[in-house]
Amino acid sequence: MAELIRDAAERAARYLEDIQERRVRPSAEAVDGLAQFVEPMPDGPTDPQEVLRLLDEIGSPGTTGMAGPRFFGFVIGGALPAALAANWLSSAWDQNAGLFAATPVGTVLEEVSLAWLLDVLGLPAGSGAAFVTGGTMANFTALAAARNSVLRRVGWEVERDGLFGAPSIEVLVGGEAHPSLRKSLGMLGMGRERLTNVPVDGQGRMIAEQFPDLHGPAIVCIQAGNVNTGSFDPAHEICERAHAAGAWVHVDGAFGLWAAASPALAHLAAGVNEADSWATDAHKWLNVPYDSGLAFVRDPATLRAAMGITAAYLPEGAHREPSHYTPELSRRARGVEIWAAMKSLGRSGLAEMIERDCRCAARFAAGLTAAGFEILNDVVLNQVLVSFGSPEVNARVIEAVQEEGTCWCGPTLWQGRTAMRISVSSWRTTEADVDKSLAAIVRVAR
Numbered sequence: 208m209a210e211l212i213r214d215a216a217e218r219a220a221r222y223l224e225d226i227q228e229r230r231v232r233p234s235a236e237a238v239d240g241l242a243q244f245v246e247p248m249p250d251g252p253t254d255p256q257e258v259l260r261l262l263d264e265i266g267s268p269g270t271t272g273m274a275g276p277r278f279f280g281f282v283i284g285g286a287l288p289a290a291l292a293a294n295w296l297s298s299a300w301d302q303n304a305g306l307f308a309a310t311p312v313g314t315v316l317e318e319v320s321l322a323w324l325l326d327v328l329g330l331p332a333g334s335g336a337a338f339v340t341g342g343t344m345a346n347f348t349a350l351a352a353a354r355n356s357v358l359r360r361v362g363w364e365v366e367r368d369g370l371f372g373a374p375s376i377e378v379l380v381g382g383e384a385h386p387s388l389r390k391s392l393g394m395l396g397m398g399r400e401r402l403t404n405v406p407v408d409g410q411g412r413m414i415a416e417q418f419p420d421l422h423g424p425a426i427v428c429i430q431a432g433n434v435n436t437g438s439f440d441p442a443h444e445i446c447e448r449a450h451a452a453g454a455w456v457h458v459d460g461a462f463g464l465w466a467a468a469s470p471a472l473a474h475l476a477a478g479v480n481e482a483d484s485w486a487t488d489a490h491k492w493l494n495v496p497y498d499s500g501l502a503f504v505r506d507p508a509t510l511r512a513a514m515g516i517t518a519a520y521l522p523e524g525a526h527r528e529p530s531h532y533t534p535e536l537s538r539r540a541r542g543v544e545i546w547a548a549m550k551s552l553g554r555s556g557l558a559e560m561i562e563r564d565c566r567c568a569a570r571f572a573a574g575l576t577a578a579g580f581e582i583l584n585d586v587v588l589n590q591v592l593v594s595f596g597s598p599e600v601n602a603r604v605i606e607a608v609q610e611e612g613t614c615w616c617g618p619t620l621w622q623g624r625t626a627m628r629i630s631v632s633s634w635r636t637t638e639a640d641v642d643k644s645l646a647a648i649v650r651v652a653r
């Protein structure tokens with residue numbers, strides 16, 4: 208076993224060295240080469256060393272360089288060294304993180320990292336939290352607590368009686384809510400199509416003045432960081448209006464919530480901490496390995512009521528039981544990597560990483576503007592939308608940028624216009640990477 212693990216570490220180290228310079232999109236030959244994996248279930252065993260060799264020799268070339276410094280697609284962070292190393296060690300531990308009795312270390316590191324997270328994100332101390340797979344599940348988890356809580360206030364117990372015959376809930380979302388938020392609401396029985404869409408401005412921000420009057424149980428979903436523009440909904444105004452009407456406010460802050468960890472950017476997230484629940488991704492801007500999302504709920508009892516495995520509200524022991532707060536019972540110990548990332552960065556390192564990525568985004572916008580291309584958004588955070596011309600031209604440029612291989616950016620649709628989206632979300636990205644990528648993009652586009 209030890210030799211195999213060392214071999215895996217050697218191969219991984221080599222991969223992470225190569226990724227600095229290799230093309231970001233895998234070559235067509237490498238993708239075709241993945242066909243070598245396709246075979247009927249083998250009748251007998253294969254030596255683990257051989258299994259690893261196949262994985263590295265066929266699999267590694269078929270990866271996209273997301274762990275490298277010049278992947279700017281979606282909103283995808285790299286994995287910090289300490290977080291990746293912690294992930295390996297905790298995989299060796301193979302702890303089931305559901306219960307304190309099963310994994311003391313997993314539970315303690317969740318407790319510690321939860322307190323640190325609430326602190327750096329500026330959220331109320333003592334909030335409840337779930338360590339889940341990603342933003343989609345974090346929204347789902349927090350919104351389950353929201354749904355049950357607003358119905359409990361009108362005398363309906365969802366946990367006990369389900370939803371058939373329940374009073375209806377009005378659910379408000381911004382017109383530019385993330386598609387996965389609609390999915391999360393759909394999974395909770397609140398419908399993807401029966402949501403009230405609040406009009407938004409040219410940056411995708413909810414227009415607070417157009418916020419409708421609310422009567423009866425209601426949930427308002429606001430956004431900290433629009434996936435295209437990086438913009439923030441006016442949280443303070445909306446929380447004030449929503450709370451006056453007795454509504455629950457939930458924040459989808461998959462990446463934008465991390466702005467609160469930077470003194471220079473925290474003003475963007477002003478008022479966000481007045482909400483009742485929040486969702487964010489650790490695998491985005493905290494740069495821990497996949498998969499890792501976080502749901503926070505101001506009143507831990509509501510989260511616990513929605514997610515506890517027993518209906519009875521048992522008193523907590525000396526330690527927080529992780530599975531009382533998550534959809535899953537058995538799961539991996541995500542708190543380990545979150546703790547390692549935050550311990551290795553410290554408050555200053557985290558702020559510096561977020562700020563550097565935002566500086567790099569601004570540098571992209573300035574370089575593209577100087578080259579004569581149109582930036583479609585106010586670059587307030589780490590997201591940049593650029594148009595090179597007609598939809599056909601944009602599609603061709605994006606394909607050619609990916610094929611050229613220096614960097615990777617994807618397409619998007621923003622308020623009826625096509626664009627290329629650049630998201631800077633990795634600890635590895637430097638200004639030199641931006642300049643190298645800018646040169647490639649401008650050359651290809653011209």
Ligand SMILES: *Cc1c(COP(=O)(O)O)cnc(C)c1O
Binds near residue numbers: 341460500
């Ligand atoms: C990425 C993202 C999500 C979904 O998160 P996953 O981790 O991919 O499930 C939700 N909302 C916003 C704003 C996002 O950027």
